[in-house]
Amino acid sequence: MTTFVWLLPFFPAAGAAINGLFGIRWFSRGVTAAIACVSMLVSLALAIAGGVNAARAPIAREVFLGEWIPPIPAVTLKGAAAFHASWVLLIDPLAAVMALVVTGIGFLIHLYSTAYMRSEPRGSYARFFCYLNLFCAFMLLLVLGGNFIVMFVGWEGVGLCSYLLIGFWYHKGSAANAGRKAFIVNRIGDWGFLVGIMAAFFAFGTLDFQAVAAQAGRWPIERAQFGGLSIICLLLFVGAAGKSAQIPLYVWLPDAMEGPTPVSALIHAATMVTAGVYIVARNAVLFSHAPLVLAIIAIVGALTALMAASIAIVQTDIKRVLAYSTISQLGLMFLAAGVGAVSAAVFHLVTHAFFKALLFLGSGAVIHAMAGEQDLRRMGGLKRYLPVTFVTMVVGALAIAGIPPLAGFFSKDEILLQTFGRNRALWVLASITSLLTAFYMFRLIAFTFYGTDEPSSPHPPHEAPGTMTVPLMILAIGTIVVGFMGIPRTLGGANAIEHFLAPSIAETRAVAFLKVAGQPDPPGTQEMIAQAREELERDRAAHRAAFPVSEATEGRAWALMLLSTLLGATGMAAAWRFYVNHPEVPRRAAERWSGVHALLLNKYYVDDLYDATIVRGTFGAARELWRVDLRLIDGFVNAWGVTTRVLAWMSHMIDKVGVDGAVNAAGWSAGEGSFLVRRGQTGLVQNYALVIILGLFGFLTVYLLAR
Amino acid sequence: MHLYPITAYHYLVLAAALFALGATGVMLRRNIIILFMSIELMLNAVNLNLVAFSRLNGHVVGQVFALFIVAVAAAEAVVGLGILLAFYRNKETLNIDEVNLLRG
Amino acid sequence: MLEAIAFYGLAALILGFGVMVITARSAVHSVVFLVLNFLAVAVVYVVLGAEFLAVIQVLVYAGGIVVLYLFVVMLVNQKRTPEAHHDPHRKTGLGIMLASAVLAEVTAIVVYTASAPSASPIPVSSPVVGGNTEQVGWLLYTDYLIAFEVASMLLLAAMVGAILFARRMD
């Protein structure tokens, strides 16, 4: 399978190319949709094969596709090195998991979109699927990239697709603005990322993930000082924060909801925004050597989670609620990564992809049913009309609220458990977050599906067609079962995902081999796999021996589990009470704490703050500088010009009066004097000739006489 | 120097005579065209001289000079006759004595 | 002997035609004599071993320049005889005298030079060496290349100038 790993991004890319080049003009909607979905389906099949393969053989394989930047000599910290980059893909358990998420959820969302976007004009329809396929291709490149540069291609590529898809309805000013905002905020993050890449090259002399991990593993862990590794990690985290919408770069994600709902589901919930988490996981070894940065990450993650959750409580736009929820959940993932539970972060990434995609698609079905209405306050009582949507969305909401045995419970509980082990304060923040999460999620459910008001749409709402509900149902089932791969040992599970991911994350397991695409595995692969598996087993046994399941840890785990379930239930109950039973309570609460309410409603005024400082500052500086350019620099140039012209005028006057006067005087005197000699001019040519001959005669005479 | 055998000097004398003839023509005639032709005669005399000297020195450079003179003569004739035509168009005369605008 | 006859015969022709050129009453007659004069000079060139120059003399002078004269003569359709007006300031007699004097002086110089003991008379009757075209061409395109190019520029300028002059200024 690894031989053909390059086909994974290739198929969506080919689908995008076909739809982009021909579909926009010529294909019908059916053909477009078929091309897009089939390409994703093939990719999904390949990803499943890859996942199975990765499970069987726990080693990383790098696949060489081709030369890119040829080696250029450079002096780095390591001494002489060569800057170069090849098109290399890396397939290991982590990549396999990510590829599965991307292709699986991607395929379902493609399927969903075929119906959701049906009302678009034909050209736009093809354009949409072109972008969507392109996104999947770039996302796969991101997760499969074998070095920083290839990954950066995917990184920027998904940013581009996100830009294009947010601004899909480009004639809407707000959509275009949101797209640009997303891209530029991401670019700010990319600045850090790019500089981080450079720093990594300077430090390690290579940009290959495996090689970087191997090298970083031998650096001392920078516990006390903020050294080179810390700087690299911090810069990389700036990039991750941009892409994954963490403080302070989260502002673009809520605005990104201007895009079509499937886009929000795929890009802004399930896949792209998790790229930041992926980066931290991918470079787990590197980050583990910079504990200070990890601490920063954890704090930022926890704060982001709490802040976003609190904002979500008061939002009235259904998609914005989900957007803030996404930010909050991403914060939880970073919290996990920050406390060192990388596999828990990835686990939550996977489960979150399922239930958040489910929730977004469900909200899409609601919006579809409401003919484009997104305001929660205008909804209500949809339970009757949209039974499938209702059931699936409730499943999603239960999952995110952390109710067992749904997926969200296991992953979130793992995070809370790990955080508790490290830092109680962060644990408190995370717990409050999960309480709030359950609350706002069921507030949303209540607003949408319950309530007495009849929905205020012109025609009665209707359930979405099968192509939309089937993905919903599949995702709901996924939401129920996907958590089972991470059942903790406390509950008698095996925590399969942690073991699966171990080779990618653990420091000592960085074993890879390289091959060229299209060629079979080199001889000896089997032995290598066997060896790797053996080592892994040994390691696992050692881990078990080192951390036995003791009574104390058992008890703590049980208690925490119980607590988090309780928190989720509390939140649900509160939401039920406030918004179903006593709808007037929130209004009164809002009046009572109007300051807080306004603060939350206006998203802590962060957007306004950015606008007032950074955006206005930049534009103001731009205008001022332009004035400087026009007035000062150009003015200097023009002043030179004027000076020269003045000098020229002065010379002109001198010339005219002085020099010209002298010349004229000379001319005048010559003219007057010529009266004396003009007599000689008879005007007869022959007389002149005569003089010539006379001269000749004289000359000859002299010549003769002189002999 | 004798009448026989013929040496290059004889040709020089011949050229001188031709030159003098041309000069005489320039002095004598008032028709501008004939004046021009007289000048051509003089140029020819020069050419004859050059060729004779070329002969005298046993080198071909003289002929090259003569070629240049031919070219110059062609240019002179063309421009001169052009001017002449333009002049004739204005003044209706070819008499050199009537061309005296430069009289002081 | 043959050469002497040729020389004196040609000299007579050249000078005779020359005299006719400057004395002919009609300009057309002048032109005809001029052509004949040139042809005779061309023959002299052949005798002097400059056959390329001779051909050029015929081609350019006789066949080109003089045709131009003839054209001009025929184009200026004269309503009155050109030599009617006579400017009192002109000094024809003096001119002729001076020309004759110059001739005499030059002849004297030549004769003296030829008679000087240092003079080495080269008999013209020496056999004509065939083919000086190549030598002339070689010199023209090597040592005198610049002069050659300048001459060609001169011709071009003359051509343009003549067209400008001869064009009717409307």
Added chain:
Amino acid sequence: MMAHLLTLILFTPLAGAGLLLCVPRAQEQAIRWTAAIVATLGFLLSLPLWFRYDFTATGWQFAERAEWIPSIGAWYYLGVDGYSALLILLTTLIGAIAVLCSWAGITERVKEYYVSLLILQTGLLGAFMAVDFLLFFLFWEVMLVPMYFLIGIWGGGRRLYSAIKFFLYTLVGSVVMLLGILALYFHGHSVTGAYTFDVTELQQLTIPFALQKWIFLALFFGFAIKVPMFPFHTWLPDAHTDAPTAGSVILAAIMLKMGTYGFVRFSLPILPDASRYFVPLVAALAIVGIVYGALVALAQTDWKRLVAYSSVSHMGMVMLGMFALTPVGLTGGLLQQINHGISTGALFLIVGIVYERRHTREIAEYGGLSKAMPVFAAVFLIMTLSSIGLPALNGFIGELLILQGVYIVHPIWAGVGAVGIVLGAAYMLWLFQRTMFGTLDRPENASMADLGAREIVTFAPLIALAVWIGIYPAPFIRRLEGTVTRVTARVNPAAQPAVAGVPAAAGPALNDTGAGTGFNPTLVTCDSAPAAGPKPSATPSAPPDFVTIASCADSPSKPAPKPAPKAPPKKPGGR
């Protein structure tokens, strides 16, 4: 034929201009076709520079040498290395495109226009080919005149002001430059006793540091104006804005490269000590230029002026990379010049297309164009992305190499320089949004025609190149290798470990005819990994043919290139 290839390339446009003079003025279509055929022919003639380029040669290739002014030691000496070969190819390509893009836009004095264009072409080509400094200067000055006419006659807006400004600005620079050249020349005479303008010989001179400084400043003045570097840039927006489309394209794509070319060809190798000495100054100006240009671009309301200021920013980036004086940065700087030629050239073409249809450059006049002109919008998008350095397009490769090269020298510079990328995205995307997105509310915009076949033909090669360089830049970088090696060896030998053989040994020797013709299964996980190929491994722990990261990282036995003696190890981000 090959022996005189450069002369042939050089004078084809001039001969074409001569030919055009023979075409009657009224036959405008014939004039256009003649110019197009000549320009295309020029491009085809220059193709051997690509295909017959000799990677192993160390000296000038395709060299021609003939006496010019022997009395002062000036030669008609032409020759190329990889760098100038690429620039020449770019010039001929852009030349052909410039002819094509003027097809409908130029309707008066068509003949003079194309004649100017072709003469300009010869001037540009000559400057890139000249090995003799005086010959370079000659062509440098030759370019000015046709460009002056192009702006002054066929331009728009305050065209006379702009043309004169352009002319005087550059002329002042070149006068000072001439002083520098002469100082070099006479110094060369005083040292070697021979008068020469030959660059190869000048590069071998040892010049006292004090003199180097002065000569460097003189040359810097001339070249920096042309680049243009902050604060000598103000001619650029005016000239660009008021020039006709083809003029802007040539100005941006090629003429600006003349300045950077001068630095690489003359300043750096001839004056290595002064170059090193002035690195902080140049880098500071370059960085200011990057940020300043980007910010001012953000404030523009005129489409073309915006692109012009973006040029200031991008050229600042190029200068920064070159003056990192590291192989990586220099490679990036050189490659980025090509990239800038492609993307900014295309952006000016794009402005030209809308200007041709609507006769205004005010951004506010447009909006929602992507509905009326979808193909145009797609092309614009691709070129915007290329300009802002999206990976897998050409701009990224150049910027990455530049910044990496700078980072090695000075991390802070790289960090500040990278801000230009963020701002670049800001102004370009904002421009794209303001023109292409939004509602199509003006009727005159709604009726604008999409790209025609001729216009697509003008863009196709640029897009192809952008993608090619983005995905497989190796052929380009390999061509630049010789130049980079030579220049760094002269100006900053410390930055170049293992001058010989690194590229050849470490990288798979790929055929430059394109990807897919067979990669060599040599795999590189970390620097200087052992070459592939079945090779029995001595260590029992590692199976044959496998490269474990650990062994690669340790690699005590590998023939590691020795670290350069004068490169002190630095902490990342240490300053």
Added chain:
Amino acid sequence: MTSMGWLLPLVQILIVLNAVLIAVTYMVLLERKVIAWAQSRLGPMRVGPHGVLQPIADAIKLLLKEDITPARADKWLFTIAPIMSLVPALIAFAVIPFGGHARIFGRDVPLFIADVNVGLLYIVSITSIGVYGIILAGYASNSKYPLLASLRASAQLISYEVAITMMLVSVIVTAGTLSMVAIVEAQLHNHVWFVFVQPVALVVLFIGGLAETNRTPFDLAEAEQELTGGFHTEYSGMRFAMFFLAEYANMIVVSAVVTTLFFGGWLPPFPNVGWLAFLGWIPGWMWFLVKCFVFLYVFVWIRATLPRYRYDQLMRVGWKVLIPVALANLFVTAILKVWL
């Protein structure tokens, strides 16, 4: 050189002169016959069988006619004009190689009068003298139509001479010599007639030749409808016959020159091809005459076929087509000559 060295050229001159004059007279017959056949007529049939004696009758008629000189004519010029026309036409034959060398009476006899090393230029220059005859004839007649005709004719001659000369230079460059004999030999050494090397030159030269000889379609100087017969309107008798002779002699010169320069002169076709060697059995001068005849026929053929040009068209063709083409051809030839 024996004591009889001067005799051989004299004999050659006599033979060539007489042959040319006879050829000219029969040329007239050929022309009348061919044109008649072209127009489905019989042509002269009375004098002799099929009119073969017609030329003799014409000659006698012209010789016996009264020679009138108009009263207001410039008598002297009127007399020398025909001479100045005929003489150049005849002396041009001096350098035309009718064949290589033949063995006659045991002696090696060249079949040409003189092998001048500037032969081609000689022909050009001599031809350029011929124009005087025409101009002077027109002027001397002191009559407006002949004057106009002569101006036309001379302008035409001068114009086309330029193109012709430049084309000749192309051939000279190709052959590397000015001698007519050497040019033929160069074609032998080059294995190919120059018509395959310089086809453009041939076309231009032939067109120019038509104009130089005042033949259709360039016979404007003799346009009967406009000029009542041309520059020789006032001429009659022997003097008229001389103009006639000159014109047809010029045609033969042009044919001979074209044959010599482009069709290998006296050489058989493909002289160096082994299996065509049997063509060498036919003597060289026969080949030369046959080729000449072909061109003379083409002259007549063209006259029978083409209408006359307008005067401005004529000039335009000369200056704007032929001269540029000739220049370009010369340019290309020179480049190829240097580079190949």
